[in-house]
Amino acid sequence: DQQVKQNSPSLSVQEGRISILNCDYTNSMFDYFLWYKKYPAEGPTFLISISSIKDKNEDGRFTVFLNKSAKHLSLHIVPSQPGDSAVYFCAASARGGKLTFGQGTILTVHP
Amino acid sequence: GAVVSQHPSWVICKSGTSVKIECRSLDFQATTMFWYRQFPKQSLMLMATSNEGSKATYEQGVEKDKFLINHASLTLSTLTVTSAHPEDSSFYICSAGAGASSDGYTFGSGTRLTVV
Numbered sequence: 001d002q003q004v005k006q007n008s009p010s011l012s013v014q015e016g017r018i019s020i021l022n023c024d025y026t027n028s029m030f031d032y033f034l035w036y037k038k039y040p041a042e043g044p045t046f047l048i049s050i051s052s053i054k055d056k057n058e059d060g061r062f063t064v065f066l067n068k069s070a071k072h073l074s075l076h077i078v079p080s081q082p083g084d085s086a087v088y089f090c091a092a093s094a095r096g097g098k099l100t101f102g103q104g105t106i107l108t109v110h111p
Numbered sequence: 112g113a114v115v116s117q118h119p120s121w122v123i124c125k126s127g128t129s130v131k132i133e134c135r136s137l138d139f140q141a142t143t144m145f146w147y148r149q150f151p152k153q154s155l156m157l158m159a160t161s162n163e164g165s166k167a168t169y170e171q172g173v174e175k176d177k178f179l180i181n182h183a184s185l186t187l188s189t190l191t192v193t194s195a196h197p198e199d200s201s202f203y204i205c206s207a208g209a210g211a212s213s214d215g216y217t218f219g220s221g222t223r224l225t226v227v
Contacts, residue, residue, distance in 0.1 A: 036218075043117065043204045043218035044155070089155065098145070099206075099216065101155045 003027045004092050006102035015111050019077040023090035023102050026071065030092040034099070035064060035075045038087045047088075048075070080109045113139050115207045117219025124195055124226055132190045132222045134205030140185035141207035145216065146178075149202040161188045195226040 005024045013019045021035075031052040036044035050057040050064045050073070057064050063076045077084055085108050091099040114137040124130050134144055142163055147155040159169045159180050167180035177199075179191040188207075192199055202223050206216040 041120075041202070041221065041223060043115075043206075043221045046217070098157060098160060100157070101147075103154045 001026075002103075003030075004090060004100050004102040006088075006090060006105050008105050009103070010106040010108070012108045012110065013080045015082055015109055016079045019075075019080045019084065019107055019109065021075040021077075021088050021090075021105050021107065023073045023075075024071060025073075025092050027092070027094065027100075028071070029094040030100075031095060032093045033064070033066060033073050034091045034093075035062075036089045036091060036101075037084075038089060038104070040087075044089060077107075080107075082109050082111050085109050113207075113217040115141075115205065115217045115219045117205055117222055119222060120220060121223040122225070124224070126196055126226055127194055129191055129193045130195055130224060132192075132203055132205075132224075134188045134190070134207065134219050136186045136207045136217075139207075141188070142185065144182055144188040144205055144207045146180060146188075146190050147204045147206065149204060149221075155204060158190075192224065195224070197226045200224055200226045 003026050034049040035047045038044040048059050048062045048064050050066050055066050066073045087104045087106050089104045090102045093099050116135045118133045144161040146158045149155045158173045159167045161167045161180045161182040163182045163185050169175045182188040204221040206218045208216040
């Protein structure tokens with residue numbers, strides 16, 4: 001039972017354009033959502049998070065949008081840079097802090 | 112910011128031997144540590160939740176006698192893979208938090224285990 005889903009295994013974007021990474025969830029108890037960036041053979045690095053009481057959170061080039069009615073969140077990166085190329089995981093938690101991860105999306109930003 | 116150190120970063124061992132992986136919070140006290148496992152091209156799967164001074168809580172399907180977790184102090188948790196087999200080969204990652212979900216969690220750099 002995959003409670004957090006990232007249906008796009010990969011995404012390719014031109015440098016300078018917007019990258020939009022999507023994530024869907026099924027558990028209505030989730031109240032906190034996070035995005036992580038991961039390079040091969042390394043641990044995930046926290047990028048940005050959003051609480052269920054908000055619908056948008058912005059940090060520099062990264063913005064996360066949350067649509068609770070659709071149980072959908074997205075990460076927007078603009079402008080995209082080659083250094084953004086990595087695997088992006090969305091994760092969700094329900095109060096207790098135990099994270100449930102999506103499958104990840106490989107982002108490739110072409111110069 | 113918070114730093115979590117995980118050691119070793121990679122290890123190769125023979126079948127039947129045990130391997131210990133350490134996870135340390137360097138500049139904060141981690142009341143809770145999590146251990147994840149990641150297979151190639153798959154998501155991070157939570158194995159167990161480790162609380163300082165108490166027994167770990169294992170996720171369904173994870174053998175507690177095979178994956179021994181010890182969280183003896185607020186800065187150190189260890190995962191021991193006992194009697195390792197080739198199917199235990201994977202990428203193991205720990206994360207640590209000070210308790211509040213709004214803080215997010217800091218991850219270690221991961222350990223690549225290969226059992227031959």
